[in-house]
Amino acid sequence: MKNKIENTDQLRKEIKRLEALKIQQELIIKNDVYEIKESLKPINILHHFINSILFKNNTHDKPHSSVSVFIISVIENMLPKLFSKFEDKVDPLVNSITEKLSNFFTKK
Numbered sequence: 001m002k003n004k005i006e007n008t009d010q011l012r013k014e015i016k017r018l019e020a021l022k023i024q025q026e027l028i029i030k031n032d033v034y035e036i037k038e039s040l041k042p043i044n045i046l047h048h049f050i051n052s053i054l055f056k057n058n059t060h061d062k063p064h065s066s067v068s069v070f071i072i073s074v075i076e077n078m079l080p081k082l083f084s085k086f087e088d089k090v091d092p093l094v095n096s097i098t099e100k101l102s103n104f105f106t107k108k
Contacts, residue, residue, distance in 0.1 A: 026105050037094050042083035
């Protein structure tokens with residue numbers, strides 16, 4: 001609020017506005033944490049890596065060559081199995097961090 005608060009009604013309105021703003025910002029932070037968590041999953045990292053190899057400069061042009069497509073398909077089939085074990089160990093850690101952040105922001 002840019003104006004000075006001169007009475008209790010204005011103070012109450014400002015408190016309500018700030019509480020609504022707080023709730024909105026908490027939702028944004030929760031969404032950001034979720035997106036970060038998802039982007040750090042090994043399968044998503046692999047997917048992003050493969051897309052960056054398959055497509056030039058983030059445009060959806062044709063793949064570089066048939067050899068690269070073959071290599072990528074082999075990688076796509078093998079690596080998720082390897083990453084699943086890694087993900088099983090990392091996922092609880094990420095969940096713990098997410099929960100701690102959530103608890104931190106919900107404390108009053």
